[in-house]
Amino acid sequence: MVDALRAWWAQQLVLCDWAFTPHPLAIDAGAAEQQLLQQGITHRGELAEQLLEAAGAPSEQADQLLGALEWAALAGAAGWLEKHQAEAWAQCVIARIAHEFSDFRAWLSACRQALSASGWQSGADDWFVDACQALATLEAEEEGVTWEQMRIALGDSPNAPLWPEQPEAQSYRLCALLRPVISYPASAADWPDAGSWLAKVWQIHDRDALLTAMLWLSAQGERQRWDIDARQLIEMDRAQRDEWQRSVLPEAPHAVVLATFVTQGEPLEWAAWDWLRLAELAWAGACCGYLSQQEADHFAAHAAELVSRRYHDWQAVVAGYVRGLSLFDGMDRRAATPLKHQRVLLHSTHSPWRVAIAELLDDSTRDASHAALLEWRGSAYHWLLALVGVREPEAMLRQGKTFVALPEARRMEAAHFLQETLGFHADEGAAAMGRYWLPAQAHHLNQLAADAAYNVWPPQQTPFGQPAPELLQERQPLKNASRHAATIHMAEKFAFYLHMALDSQLFEYDALMNYASALQSSLCRFYPHAKSLLKAWLAWERCLPEPEHESLAHEIAWHLEDPGSLFHWLDWRPGEWREPGPRPSLTHFTAMALAGPLNSAAWSQPQPESPREKSEIAEWVESHYQLHQADELKDFVNYMLDAGDRQEYQINYAPYTLNQQRLEEEIAIIETGECGVEERQHLARLERVRHNEDGCNTLDMAAWDIAQAVDLAIAGRQLEWLTQAQFAQVLDRVYALAAKHYSGWQAYAEGMYAGFSFFMGETPERESFLAGLRQALVAWLCAAPLLAGPWASLDFPGNKPRHFAPLHIDTLPGDRRTLH
Numbered sequence: 001m002v003d004a005l006r007a008w009w010a011q012q013l014v015l016c017d018w019a020f021t022p023h024p025l026a027i028d029a030g031a032a033e034q035q036l037l038q039q040g041i042t043h044r045g046e047l048a049e050q051l052l053e054a055a056g057a058p059s060e061q062a063d064q065l066l067g068a069l070e071w072a073a074l075a076g077a078a079g080w081l082e083k084h085q086a087e088a089w090a091q092c093v094i095a096r097i098a099h100e101f102s103d104f105r106a107w108l109s110a111c112r113q114a115l116s117a118s119g120w121q122s123g124a125d126d127w128f129v130d131a132c133q134a135l136a137t138l139e140a141e142e143e144g145v146t147w148e149q150m151r152i153a154l155g156d157s158p159n160a161p162l163w164p165e166q167p168e169a170q171s172y173r174l175c176a177l178l179r180p181v182i183s184y185p186a187s188a189a190d191w192p193d194a195g196s197w198l199a200k201v202w203q204i205h206d207r208d209a210l211l212t213a214m215l216w217l218s219a220q221g222e223r224q225r226w227d228i229d230a231r232q233l234i235e236m237d238r239a240q241r242d243e244w245q246r247s248v249l250p251e252a253p254h255a256v257v258l259a260t261f262v263t264q265g266e267p268l269e270w271a272a273w274d275w276l277r278l279a280e281l282a283w284a285g286a287c288c289g290y291l292s293q294q295e296a297d298h299f300a301a302h303a304a305e306l307v308s309r310r311y312h313d314w315q316a317v318v319a320g321y322v323r324g325l326s327l328f329d330g331m332d333r334r335a336a337t338p339l340k341h342q343r344v345l346l347h348s349t350h351s352p353w354r355v356a357i358a359e360l361l362d363d364s365t366r367d368a369s370h371a372a373l374l375e376w377r378g379s380a381y382h383w384l385l386a387l388v389g390v391r392e393p394e395a396m397l398r399q400g401k402t403f404v405a406l407p408e409a410r411r412m413e414a415a416h417f418l419q420e421t422l423g424f425h426a427d428e429g430a431a432a433m434g435r436y437w438l439p440a441q442a443h444h445l446n447q448l449a450a451d452a453a454y455n456v457w458p459p460q461q462t463p464f465g466q467p468a469p470e471l472l473q474e475r476q477p478l479k480n481a482s483r484h485a486a487t488i489h490m491a492e493k494f495a496f497y498l499h500m501a502l503d504s505q506l507f508e509y510d511a512l513m514n515y516a517s518a519l520q521s522s523l524c525r526f527y528p529h530a531k532s533l534l535k536a537w538l539a540w541e542r543c544l545p546e547p548e549h550e551s552l553a554h555e556i557a558w559h560l561e562d563p564g565s566l567f568h569w570l571d572w573r574p575g576e577w578r579e580p581g582p583r584p585s586l587t588h589f590t591a592m593a594l595a596g597p598l599n600s601a602a603w604s605q606p607q608p609e610s611p612r613e614k615s616e617i618a619e620w621v622e623s624h625y626q627l628h629q630a631d632e633l634k635d636f637v638n639y640m641l642d643a644g645d646r647q648e649y650q651i652n653y654a655p656y657t658l659n660q661q662r663l664e665e666e667i668a669i670i671e672t673g674e675c676g677v678e679e680r681q682h683l684a685r686l687e688r689v690r691h692n693e694d695g696c697n698t699l700d701m702a703a704w705d706i707a708q709a710v711d712l713a714i715a716g717r718q719l720e721w722l723t724q725a726q727f728a729q730v731l732d733r734v735y736a737l738a739a740k741h742y743s744g745w746q747a748y749a750e751g752m753y754a755g756f757s758f759f760m761g762e763t764p765e766r767e768s769f770l771a772g773l774r775q776a777l778v779a780w781l782c783a784a785p786l787l788a789g790p791w792a793s794l795d796f797p798g799n800k801p802r803h804f805a806p807l808h809i810d811t812l813p814g815d816r817r818t819l820h
Contacts, residue, residue: 001087001088001090001091001157001160002153002156002157004145004149004150004152004153005090005091005094005145005150005153005154005157006023006024006087007022007144007145008094008144008145008149008150008153009024009069009073009090009094010022010023010024011135011138011144011145012066012069012135013069013070013073014131014134014135015066015108015111015128015131015132015135016066016067016069016070017127017128017131018070024069024072024073024076024077024090025073025076025077025083025086026077027073027074027077028077029077029078029079030078032073032074032075032077032078033074033078033079033080035074036071036074036075036078036080039071041071042192043189043190043191043192044075044080044081044182044183044189044190044191045179045180045181045182045190045191047071047075047080047081047182048179048180048181048182048183049179049180049340049341050067050068050071051068051071051072051089051182052176052180052341052344052345052350052351052352053340053341053344054067054068054071054093055068055089055092055093055096055344055348055350056343056344056347056348056350056351059100059101059110060110060113060114060117061114062097062100062101062107062110062111062113062114063111063114063115064114065093065096065097065100066111068089068093069090069093069094072086072087072089072090072093073086073090075089080183080189081182081183082183084160085160085162085182085183087160088159088160088161088162089162091154091157091159091160092159092162092350094150094154095154095159098150098151098154103147104135104136104139104146104147105136105139107147108132108135108136111132112128112132115128162182162350162352163181163182163352164181164182164183164184166184167361167362167364167365168184168297168301168365169181169184169185169297170304170355170359170360170361170365171279171297171300171301171303171304171360171361171365172184172279172282172283172300173352173353173355173360174275174276174279174280174300174303174304174307174360175276175279175280175283176341176345176351176352176353177276177317177318177321177339177341177342177345178276178277178280179191179280179283180341180352181283181352185286185293186283186286186287186293186296187287188287188288188289190283190287191283191284191287191288192287194283194284194285194287194288195288195289195290197284198210198281198284198285198288198290202281206290207285207290207291208400209400210281210284210285210290210291211376211400212397212398212399212400213281214278214281214282214285214299215376215377215396215399215400216396216397216399217274217275217277217278217281218274218275218278218299218302218303218306218373218564218569219389219396219399219564219565219566219569220389220393220396220564220565220566221271221273221274221275221278221564222270222273222274222324222327222328223270223271223273223274223324223562224393224558224562225252225393226254226258226270226324226327227268227558227562228554228555228558229248229252229254229255229258230258230261230262230268231554231557231558232244232554233258233259233262234262241259241262241263244259245259253329253330254327254328254330256330257326257327257330257331257332258327260332261323266323266334267319267323269310269316269319269320269323270320270321270323270324270327271306271307271310271320271324271562271564272307272310272311272317272318272320272321272324273320273321273323273324273325273327273328274324274564275303275306275307275310275564276303276307276317276321278299278300278302278303278306279299279300279303279304281299282296282297282299282300282303283296283300285299295372297365297368297369298368298369298372298373299369299372301361301365301366301368301369302369302373304357304360304361305361305366305369305563306563306564307357307360308357308358308360308361309563310563311357312357313356313357314345314346314353314357315346317357318339318342318345318346321339322334322339373569374569374571376399377399377566377569377570377571378570378571379571380513380516380517380519380520381513381516382399382566382570383495383516383519383520383523383570384495384498384499384502384516384519385398385399385499385566386565386566386567386570387491387492387495387496388495388496388499389566390492390537390552390555390556390559391492391496391552391555393555395499396566399566406503406505410503411503411504411505413503414500414501414503414504415504415506417500418497418500418501418504418506422436422497423613424497424501425610425612426504426506426507427610427611427612428609428610428612428613429507429508429511429610430501430507430508430511430512430515431511432607432609432610433497433498433501433507433512433515433580434515434580434581434582434607435581435604435607436493436494436497436498436581437490437494437579437580437581437604438490438494438581438603438604439487439490439579439581439583439584439603439604439812440583440584440589440602440603440604440790440812441486441489441490441601441603441604441787442485442486442487442489442490442810443586443589443793443810443811443812444603444787444790444793444794445481445486445489445540445543445544445786445787445793446485446486446806446808446810446811447793447794447803447806447811448475448478448783448786448792448793449478449479449481449482449484449486449543449806450482450803450804450805450806450807451793451803451804452475452478452479452482453479453482453483453804454804456803456804457475458475458781458782458783458784458792459746459781459782459792460472460782462746462749462777462778462781462782463746463749463750464749464753464774464775464777464778464781465774465775465778466778466782467778467779467782467784468784471779471782471784471785472782472784474543474545474784474785474786475783475784475786477539477542477543478543478786480539480542480543481536481539481540481542481543482806482807483807483808484532484535484536484539484540484808485526485527485536485806485808485809485810486536486540486810487522487523487526487527487536487810488523488526488527488533488536488537488540489537489540489541489544490603491519491522491523492537494519494580495519498512498515498516498519515580517578518578518579518580519580520570520571521575521576521577521578521579522577522578522579522580524572524573524575525577525809526808526809526810528572529572530565530567530568530570530572531560533567534556534559534560534567535560537556538553538556538557538560541553541556543786544786544787581604581605582604582605583812583813584604584605584812585812585813586794586811586812586813587731587732587735588605588728588731588735589602589790589794589812590735590794590795590796590797591710591731591732591734591735591738591797592710592714592731593789593790593791593794594703594706594707594710594734594735594738594748594797595707595710595711595714596707596748596749596752596776596777596780596789596791597773597776597777597779597780597788597789598707598708598711599711599714601787601788601789601790602714603790606714606717606718606727607717607718608717608718608719608720609718609719613718614718614719614720617715617718617719618719620715621633621712621715621719625712627712629721630716630719630721630722633712633715633716633719633721633722634716634721634722634726636712637709637712637713637716637730640705640706640708640709640712641705641706641709641730641733641734641737644702644704644705644708644709645701645704645705645708645755645759646700646701646702646704646705646755649696649701649758652682653685653686653689653696654697656686656689657689657697663686663689663690664690666686667683667686667687667690670682670683670686671683680762681761681762684762685758685759688757688758693757693758694753694754694757694758695750695754696754696757696758699750699751699754700741700742700747700751701751701752701754701755701758702737702738702741702742702751702755703738703741703742703748703749703750703751703752703755704751704752704754704755704756704758704759705755706734706737706738706741707752707755709730709734710730710731710734713727713730713731713734714727735797736797738796738797738798739796739797739798739799740798742796743796743799744796744799745780745781745791745792745794745796746781748796749777749780749781749791752777753770753773753774753777756770756773757770776788776789780792
């Protein structure tokens, strides 16, 4: 500021009842601060608000311009503003005065009229009249600095910045709508009651709570629920919207306003409500000492980056903020009085928003913010939170720490889920977590999708019947998922189970976190970035709806589109690839599938179970096969593979097919005598031979022995009666035996059904058992439902490959056709 402007500034302070002074900042610092306090300006934050409003006041409020000159002088003298900053504000106001008024007389007249209109009776006091007269006399006699000299001096004095110019400070311009930031770095003088404000408005009482709130605003905030509700409303008709409002209104004050926005075609955008408050919280944290200045800067820069990714100008930011305020208050604020600083910020030449949104961050500030956010969210635990947060949004409130003390009720809820839903008990230890990693399931889905892309589908009809039309229809979306690895479908559930295990606090924390690290490594291998993972998840969510649960499609789409979603801010470096559980070879997976629907599909290698599970499995083995120990099971499995039930048929029943008369005689003899249990069973089988029931005389029933052998081998591995090497040997044998006896899955299924039917003991439930098996075989052969079993995705043992290779690497080892 040139000397002439300083002198003219000092002259105008006479109108504020100041004595003539050669320099406007020459007043004693203590006296200047006391005057500010007497005028109701108690700290630098309030000074910023007053200056912002006053410097942008219209010409009819000349008293505000005069007040701004005085506040700038007092703030500069008191040390609230640096000298150059106080002068910059004074020059800004003087430029307004020179532009708005034609001459000095017009300026004085406007001041007097404004003071009188505002009801300030002292505006007519003698001292003010005397001051006006004194200044008018100086102007007339061309003493001091005249109006014309002031205008010339303005042209000679370059404009100085009003707002902090440091690169790290630019992000705080976002706060201007809520509380302008006039000085940087932050101190208690900027906002002395920041801590009490946080406690009152946000219920934040410490650093951890503040970090949690900021990370939540960044990654989710209020906007997620509003966005998802809006997506659902768009899909509803008017009656459905009315019903939705009635059902959610008690817990959702935003419902009526949101429905109004949707009906009126209002842009459904309100993220500024979260991100401007994020910058405000960062500033509050710096002012009250919860955050270092650098930490606050990183969060403010993060807010600025998110805003720049969503909004093209400040007007759009304000509109988004007002919509968010409306939803938060449950009252439409769009037509209400503009927000306190809105007009000045959008239209004034001295607004901190004269900087374009895209120019708020330089590269180094943005990079530093990225690094800091990655440090906050770089742990494998945050991968769990991101995945779990899609199904349970409240998980986003747990980003601040990798471990938090949980209420006992939550621990009990998690433990109950693990035990009742998964059969996962504390005494099994964390190692049992690996059984929920199902890479073979992903292989199955990937293969079905790859085939569907070429219009190659599993059969729609089988010798046992056909699937329901709605199940066949469910296969159609597979085409849309062919380019997306299905790992995420299985991994998301694994992550949820792992998170519940962590919450139960029943297992070793470090061991569970090793699973989380392996999960991160695996997902990074199959998905190079968040967008690819979320697109895959969305595609597979649409392919695999769960009738018992609401679809997650809207939630996944939200994470895909929202730039603040935690998925976009995770550590995507895969490191050395490892998985939470073993990945079976394609051959061994095919061999395990030979058990078919005798049990649920085996999507991973069986692992030794807990003592509790072992007891139940051993009881099943004993009750069905009268096997009591490892040697007996091994011998019996070998017997099933070498001879089995099929040998009994060949010895005791096949000869009757060559001599019908002998068969009739045998049946007659048994029918005329007293029959014990074994005789009745023999009679029933003879009658099945007589009628060739279910093709028992014409079909190879080795499949029944093979399926039982696999089922028993899996049980043996779970009981630790078989080592991993012994189990692998059994799988190799059954694979070879199936290849020797059958040409494909349908022939194998017919053989299994024939053997099941022929060797089943007499029971009242026979027909229901047979019907159940037929239905299961249809599902396995037709992949309807898709996860019934893997036959439709696997080449039968010994057959040449007939399936198309997936276009990604998520397949089982041994599939040499995979494109890498």
